[in-house]
Amino acid sequence: MIERQYDHPDKIYVQVEATFYPDGRIEPKSFLWDDGRRFDIDRVTDVRRAASLKAGGIGTRYTCKVLGRTAYLYREEDKWFMERR
Amino acid sequence: MSPKERVILHSDMNNFYASVECLHRPEIRGKAVVVGGDEEARHGIVLAKNYIAKKAGIKTAETLWQARIKCPGLIVVPPNYPLYLRYAKYAREIYECYTDQIEPFGLDEAWLDVSGNDGVMVADEIRQRIKAELGVTVSIGVSYNKIFAKLGSNIKKPDATTLVSRENYQAIAWPLPVGDLLYVGPSTQKKLYWQGVSTIGELAAMPVDCLQRLLGKVGCVLHAFANGLDQSPVARLSQESLIKSIGNSTTTPRDLVCDDDVRILLFVLCESVCARMREQGVLSRTVAITVRDSELFSVDRQAKLKAPSCISGEIADAAMQLFRQHYTWHQPIRSLGVRCTDLVPAGGLQQISFFDDEVNRQRREALERTVDSIRNRFGHSSVQRAAVWADQPLGSINPKGDHVIHPVGYFKDGMKA
Ligand SMILES: [Mg+2]
Numbered sequence: 001m002i003e004r005q006y007d008h009p010d011k012i013y014v015q016v017e018a019t020f021y022p023d024g025r026i027e028p029k030s031f032l033w034d035d036g037r038r039f040d041i042d043r044v045t046d047v048r049r050a051a052s053l054k055a056g057g058i059g060t061r062y063t064c065k066v067l068g069r070t071a072y073l074y075r076e077e078d079k080w081f082m083e084r085r
Numbered sequence: 086m087s088p089k090e091r092v093i094l095h096s097d098m099n100n101f102y103a104s105v106e107c108l109h110r111p112e113i114r115g116k117a118v119v120v121g122g123d124e125e126a127r128h129g130i131v132l133a134k135n136y137i138a139k140k141a142g143i144k145t146a147e148t149l150w151q152a153r154i155k156c157p158g159l160i161v162v163p164p165n166y167p168l169y170l171r172y173a174k175y176a177r178e179i180y181e182c183y184t185d186q187i188e189p190f191g192l193d194e195a196w197l198d199v200s201g202n203d204g205v206m207v208a209d210e211i212r213q214r215i216k217a218e219l220g221v222t223v224s225i226g227v228s229y230n231k232i233f234a235k236l237g238s239n240i241k242k243p244d245a246t247t248l249v250s251r252e253n254y255q256a257i258a259w260p261l262p263v264g265d266l267l268y269v270g271p272s273t274q275k276k277l278y279w280q281g282v283s284t285i286g287e288l289a290a291m292p293v294d295c296l297q298r299l300l301g302k303v304g305c306v307l308h309a310f311a312n313g314l315d316q317s318p319v320a321r322l323s324q325e326s327l328i329k330s331i332g333n334s335t336t337t338p339r340d341l342v343c344d345d346d347v348r349i350l351l352f353v354l355c356e357s358v359c360a361r362m363r364e365q366g367v368l369s370r371t372v373a374i375t376v377r378d379s380e381l382f383s384v385d386r387q388a389k390l391k392a393p394s395c396i397s398g399e400i401a402d403a404a405m406q407l408f409r410q411h412y413t414w415h416q417p418i419r420s421l422g423v424r425c426t427d428l429v430p431a432g433g434l435q436q437i438s439f440f441d442d443e444v445n446r447q448r449r450e451a452l453e454r455t456v457d458s459i460r461n462r463f464g465h466s467s468v469q470r471a472a473v474w475a476d477q478p479l480g481s482i483n484p485k486g487d488h489v490i491h492p493v494g495y496f497k498d499g500m501k502a
Contacts, residue, residue, distance in 0.1 A: 051220025
């Protein structure tokens with residue numbers, strides 16, 4: 001059985017560049033927003049499992065500093081998504 | 086509290102399937118939602134409902150068309166079992182932060198033995214974490230035995246902790262209807278009702294020998310349950326078996342040389358596999374066999390079942406058919422295995438009873454559950470299939486006992502009579 005995916009306008013799947021460390025940690029470095037702009041992640045300040053009510057999903061949530069602002073990046077098994085602002 | 090007093094939690098995800106769907110589909114939140122099985126196949130039924138649908142009077146296991154009449158505008162979504170399995174896994178990861186003694190009961194419930202801790206504090210922390218990390222809520226019962234803990238999780242919903250202690254159980258558990266107790270189904274409930282017993286407290290007050298006369302062995306068990314005397318441990322059961330497959334294989338005491346030998350052994354293996362499926366509250370949709378011959382050459386074949394099943398007769402027939410199709414007796418057989426995969430939770434699906442065949446299947450399943458409970462009490466060899474008697478060395482293999490460390494006496498929706 002394969003898990004069915006749900007599409008929602010507030011759930012944006014994004015392309016991510018990340019570093020995979022030998023100890024298994026994954027650190028996202030940048031992401032490609034749906035308008036084609038690439039954003040660098042300056043710092044990851046928190047990593048935990050969390051639910052996104054707005055986008056409708058759960059995953060490992062990376063709290064990222066991007067251009068001085070806070071953005072949440074969620075890793076849902078093998079895909080990454082963000083909430084539309 | 087004495088130092089040896091156990092602290093047991095029973096955690097139950099509220100409206101599990103419906104809650105997960107509502108979290109993942111923001112557009113249906115705030116509406117009446119049910120998760121419904123297979124609508125095309127006429128007998129589509131309500132597998133789960135959210136609180137709004139419940140308020141409209143919709144009941145689990147009723148047909149979708151009945152539900153729609155009660156609630157026009159009802160939203161029906163199909164089940165997404167892989168997603169629910171992922172949730173069960175995540176919930177377990179949270180539980181594992183507090184104990185390694187975890188006994189899942191279906192996908193949405195689990196007992197946890199957290200002895201040595203403040204149960205209410207642990208329960209509240211787990212509740213908060215599940216809400217934040219999984220986006221759904223749980224109700225948790227805290228008690229000194231599994232039965233009262235399970236009653237407790239059902240008392241306040243959603244997102245609540247209920248303590249059922251030695252001090253308050255008479256006030257909290259005893260007024261509850263006797264049907265809330267594990268093992269008490271409609272038939273037992275009716276028998277008790279005619280004795281003037283409709284609450285757990287009234288059951289607790291009934292002399293144990295009366296109960297035994299009325300209900301047989303299960304009467305003693307229920308007497309203990311109602312009085313908070315249940316001692317059964319929280320089994321260390323893995324979620325893995327829930328997620329992947331349940332199987333069993335054995336190297337035979339002697340080489341198998343004919344179809345009849347194989348049939349006996351397949352029956353023994355299928356019985357144990359099916360008993361484990363019933364413990365885990367799952368049904369299988371695919372059966373696989375592995376055959377190794379005396380040259381240790383092996384064949385692995387699988388086939389879909391007509392309907393999801395945990396009935397050993399059906400599984401054994403499918404396995405035998407596979408065997409006949411794919412084995413040509415070029416060599417005697419050294420070892421044989423049966424594996425059930427493609428698992429789906431048993432919740433709700435088997436309650437359909439429109440067709441005679443389905444009624445018949447339910448009877449067979451009920452019979453096998455009865456055999457399970459007899460074997461759990463009196464040992465594997467206390468009940469045997471006649472076919473298995475035909476060959477003592479082959480038939481006397483107890484594959485379940487050899488593989489399962491903790492015999493578990495509770496079945497989700499099982500044993501209710
Ligand atoms: Mg539940």
